[in-house]
Amino acid sequence: MKNEKNNKKKLSSREIAELLKTLKSRFEKHMHRHKGIDWARVQSKLEDNLEKLWSLNEMEKTGGEPDVIGFDEEAGKYIFCDCSAESPGGRRSICYDREGQKANIKGRPDARDNAIDMAANMGIEVLTEDDFRNLQKLGPFDAKSSSWLKTPPEFRKMGGALFGDYRYGRVFIYHNGAQSYYGARAFRGLLRV
Numbered sequence: 029m030k031n032e033k034n035n036k037k038k039l040s041s042r043e044i045a046e047l048l049k050t051l052k053s054r055f056e057k058h059m060h061r062h063k064g065i066d067w068a069r070v071q072s073k074l075e076d077n078l079e080k081l082w083s084l085n086e087m088e089k090t091g092g093e094p095d096v097i098g099f100d101e102e103a104g105k106y107i108f109c110d111c112s113a114e115s116p117g118g119r120r121s122i123c124y125d126r127e128g129q130k131a132n133i134k135g136r137p138d139a140r141d142n143a144i145d146m147a148a149n150m151g152i153e154v155l156t157e158d159d160f161r162n163l164q165k166l167g168p169f170d171a172k173s174s175s176w177l178k179t180p181p182e183f184r185k186m187g188g189a190l191f192g193d194y195r196y197g198r199v200f201i202y203h204n205g206a207q208s209y210y211g212a213r214a215f216r217g218l219l220r221v
Contacts, residue, residue, distance in 0.1 A: 055096060060167075156177060188205060189203065
């Protein structure tokens with residue numbers, strides 16, 4: 029069983045080549061997101077971390093359009109983030125976490141997942157409020173949608189969860205019940221490579 033799970037998290041040579049081609053194309057198209065970063069170095073790091081490529085592929089498959097948004101000097105890692113204009117379509121209509129999913133008062137039978145578990149299964153982190161605000165410096169994201177944000181435990185204990193969007197030229201951070209789900213709300217993820 030363990031080997032099956034590990035095999036599922038590997039990409040074929042063809043899938044790796046296709047993903048790298050997509051990522052390179054996006055990288056070159058949006059140079060303002062990663063000034064001073066060289067694609068050859070990013071690609072080398074990716075090729076040395078195949079499990080991270082699997083996570084990036086999951087981000088891509090769910091509509092995240094991941095791209096490099098920075099480099100963490102201290103950790104020596106490139107930072108990838110979902111850069112789709114709107115919250116990723118393949119991750120929408122989900123509650124914040126498992127507790128919220130279980131507490132869903134509408135008893136939604138097709139509630140297939142939640143943001144926290146989905147991110148963990150993909151091997152990525154849900155954006156924090158600061159991450160979301162920093163992403164907005166690279167362009168307007170979530171002008172018609174919204175994204176769940178990593179919620180501080182003390183706030184989550186009270187039943188709420190944070191989400192953000194971009195309206196009227198500003199970033200807005202709100203709260204909602206963690207059991208809430210909306211057709212235009214998903215989550216954005218970060219991956220350090």
